[in-house]
Amino acid sequence: MKSTLPVKVINLGKHPLPAYQTEHSAGLDLRANLEAPVTLKPLQRALIPTGLCIELPEGHEAQIRPRSGLAFKHGISIVNTPGTIDADYRGEIKVLLVNLSDADFVVEDGERIAQMVVARYERVGWQPVEELSETERGAGGYGSTGKK
């Protein structure tokens, strides 16, 4: 990408700053910053520190998303996916991993456990009304366009 968004960062941890793994990756891989490995038993969850504190520009959020490789190979996901990092959050970014497999999983220090995607957002200004515009879909949802 030609242009990048400047984001202030403090790295409390011992690993390099997150990096994009390929030229057009949307997500920066986040590493676990641990003093000792953490074992997740089946269905167990743990808040894993990353050592990173950031200052996002106003109008931006960061989403903390699972990595598909860990999900596919080991059933590792994120309980609150996508996690939301607010632009006014100054604490350490943490990742709420969960083990959805039937085997123990060990999170190692420095392991890439999640990815962070930064996105712009809009804030809503409510306009209370009596009616909403008519559409073909109307109130249909939850598979309304699928098989009968």
Ligand SMILES: O=c1ccn([C@H]2C[C@H](O)[C@@H](COP(=O)(O)OP(=O)(O)OP(=O)(O)O)O2)c(=O)[nH]1
């Ligand atoms: O996966 C996550 C999700 C959130 N946070 C941090 C950043 C975020 O800005 C703050 C609050 O997150 P959220 O709004 O999702 O949590 P809450 O339960 O609503 O807590 P709060 O009342 O503090 O907003 O926690 C993380 O470090 N990791």
Ligand SMILES: [Mg+2]
């Ligand atoms: Mg909140």
